[in-house]
Amino acid sequence: MxxxxxxxxxxxxxxxxxxxxxxxxxxxxxxxxxxxxxxxDLQAFEQREKMLKLREKLVAEEEARLAGKKGYTIDDLDEVLKKAAKGQR
Structure with a gap:
């Protein structure tokens, strides 16, 4: 410091x-x-701001999960990624 x-x-x-x-x-x-x-430094400030925004999003998602919001299993995610790779939705 x-x-x-x-x-x-x-x-x-x-x-x-x-x-x-x-x-x-x-x-x-x-x-x-x-x-x-x-x-x-401006670059350090911008990096810090990005990290804070990411943390805010992560906290919001964790709070939603704890409140009962449905999430995705690894199998669900694997299926979505396979479809995306094939150009499907």
Missing amino acids: YIKPSAAIRNNYNEISNLCKESGEPVYLTKNGEGDLVVM
Whole structure:
């Protein structure tokens, strides 16, 4: 974890940008000794957002399963995939 004072972003933007890109980790900025902002590389942010969306979908499906939603067996899935491979539905 990288922690920098908020003035660092103003005075050393390129250094912080490079740190974010090279480490793939966020940089925490403080103001008057307290946490204020988080700065991170755009690519790392987009990857994190994709993971969060995937986790949301997985949690929703698991909740639906626990609520009784019908699922598919491996045999059901195998049949669907075979039909799809043959171009059928």
